[in-house]
Amino acid sequence: MKVYTKTGDRGKTSLFSGERVLKCHDRVETYGEIDELNSFIGMLLTFLPKEEKQIVSEIQNIQRVLFQIGSWLAVTPDSGYAAQLSPLDPAFIENLEQSIDQMDQALPELHSFILPGGGQAAATAHVARTICRRAERHLIRLVQNEKPLGKKTEERMAITQIYLNRLSDYFFILARYCNMLMDIADIEYLPQKKPADTA
Amino acid sequence: MIHKEYKTELTGVRYLSAATYEASFTRPKNFSFLPGQRIRFSAKTIQRDYTIVSGPQDDRITLCIHHIKDGKFSGIFASTTPGTQFMFTGPHGYFRYFPSDDQAVFIATGTGIAPFVSFVHDHVRGFILLHGITGPSEQYYKEQLISAASLYIPCFSSRLPDRQNTSAGFHGRVTRYLEKNLPSGKYHFYLCGSAGMIADSLPIIDERFPESKVFIESYA
Numbered sequence: 001m002k003v004y005t006k007t008g009d010r011g012k013t014s015l016f017s018g019e020r021v022l023k024c025h026d027r028v029e030t031y032g033e034i035d036e037l038n039s040f041i042g043m044l045l046t047f048l049p050k051e052e053k054q055i056v057s058e059i060q061n062i063q064r065v066l067f068q069i070g071s072w073l074a075v076t077p078d079s080g081y082a083a084q085l086s087p088l089d090p091a092f093i094e095n096l097e098q099s100i101d102q103m104d105q106a107l108p109e110l111h112s113f114i115l116p117g118g119g120q121a122a123a124t125a126h127v128a129r130t131i132c133r134r135a136e137r138h139l140i141r142l143v144q145n146e147k148p149l150g151k152k153t154e155e156r157m158a159i160t161q162i163y164l165n166r167l168s169d170y171f172f173i174l175a176r177y178c179n180m181l182m183d184i185a186d187i188e189y190l191p192q193k194k195p196a197d198t199a
Numbered sequence: 200m201i202h203k204e205y206k207t208e209l210t211g212v213r214y215l216s217a218a219t220y221e222a223s224f225t226r227p228k229n230f231s232f233l234p235g236q237r238i239r240f241s242a243k244t245i246q247r248d249y250t251i252v253s254g255p256q257d258d259r260i261t262l263c264i265h266h267i268k269d270g271k272f273s274g275i276f277a278s279t280t281p282g283t284q285f286m287f288t289g290p291h292g293y294f295r296y297f298p299s300d301d302q303a304v305f306i307a308t309g310t311g312i313a314p315f316v317s318f319v320h321d322h323v324r325g326f327i328l329l330h331g332i333t334g335p336s337e338q339y340y341k342e343q344l345i346s347a348a349s350l351y352i353p354c355f356s357s358r359l360p361d362r363q364n365t366s367a368g369f370h371g372r373v374t375r376y377l378e379k380n381l382p383s384g385k386y387h388f389y390l391c392g393s394a395g396m397i398a399d400s401l402p403i404i405d406e407r408f409p410e411s412k413v414f415i416e417s418y419a
């Protein structure tokens with residue numbers, strides 16, 4: 001199948017529910033951010049130690065859920081087309097919470113903010129965390145702008161919003177966990193008292 | 200999602216025109232699909248999708264395939280004896296019919312007619328159909344489509360020899376029909392077939408029918 005279809009050359013795209021919209025439409029921006037997040041997660045996977053099979057499969061499941069969220073976002077709410085898509089299972093949120101708790105238990109307690117960074121895996125997890133936050137903010141704006149929504153759609157969007165919120169927490173903990181696996185200490189944030197000596 | 204693999208048996212092949220044939224297969228017991236969906240065959244490193252022509256209740260699966268000269272896969276069923284077994288995965292795709300108060304307009308090129316025939320098997324009626332083909336010999340499933348459509352327009356893209364020039368239909372591409380003949384309005388467009396037709400139709404739809412919805416299945 002050809003990658004380029006030329007159908008979007010004039011700046012418009014078709015939503016899954018059939019509407020023709022500009023590519024800068026809020027809905028397209030939002031699922032674009034989910035796609036961006038998914039791609040960064042793909043990069044993160046390449047930096048994880050091979051033996052961390054459980055984390056790898058966990059992250060691949062997250063990628064699948066993000067695909068599902070992407071298709072939800074490509075449908076105009078309450079348009080009837082949404083009936084074709086399976087709703088996001090709240091169990092996905094519980095899975096994230098369990099993983100967060102498990103990793104957190106293995107980590108030293110945190111007493112201050114940390115600087116995003118460390119090893120490649122951790123640094124990429126931090127990037128994923130911030131893209132996830134951006135997607136979450138965009139989703140909230142989208143929902144606000146499209147109100148009032150039907151009850152079912154409201155519920156579904158709420159679950160997606162919670163999922164994204166939890167997912168960025170997951171990436172924060174994962175970043176710390178990756179640094180721990182690689183024996184890299186997190187650097188705590190200390191306020192800079194005076195400009196650094198550049199000499 | 201990992202798609203399930205099914206075993207099927209080729210039961211027959213019949214040519215619909217010089218280069219297009221219909222291949223029929225047994226339908227695996229637990230295989231179900233929605234009209235508009237397709238199945239995927241694999242051979243070595245290549246994978247090819249074919250849209251199901253038959254209806255979801257039929258006990259055979261039929262495909263309508265354009266046999267491309269020098270194509271790697273499209274001729275395979277035409278040169279295989281009935282009884283041969285094949286594996287496929289599916290059903291794939293999201294090209295579906297959504298009932299609506301807005302007039303449905305189906306636009307196909309060549310074997311892109313396949314999902315619309317399946318819709319008809321599933322009792323979809325009252326649509327406008329534009330079928331882009333080179334000449335009258337490619338009006339596959341004509342009778343069935345005429346009886347289900349409110350308007351059936353074959354659009355002949357080739358200059359026809361004089362003896363065929365009397366054939367009822369539109370002499371020009373589907374895009375020309377869209378541009379010149381379809382009254383302005385709000386429609387549900389369903390486009391299936393060549394990527395070129397789809398890419399050329401969209402700007403016309405955006406300009407002439409801006410309130411419409413568009414559903415796309417590209418064979419590119």
Ligand SMILES: Cc1cc2nc3c(=O)[nH]c(=O)nc-3n(C[C@H](O)[C@H](O)[C@H](O)COP(=O)(O)OP(=O)(O)OC[C@H]3O[C@@H](n4cnc5c(N)ncnc54)[C@H](O)[C@@H]3O)c2cc1C
Pocket residue numbers: 001237247248249250251262263264265266267269270271272273274309310311313416417418419
């Ligand atoms: C979603 C989807 C659904 C599809 N459904 C159908 C279907 O129901 N029926 C059907 O016949 N095909 C269908 N196709 C196309 C099919 O999957 C193959 O691409 C096609 O049969 C060509 O395969 P091939 O291996 O013989 O040719 P290839 O070896 O892949 O191609 C050989 C050459 O032929 C050109 N070519 C490709 N298609 C055509 C064409 N239609 N006419 C002229 N030249 C062409 C290619 O550009 C290439 O240069 C579908 C494709 C997609 C993506």
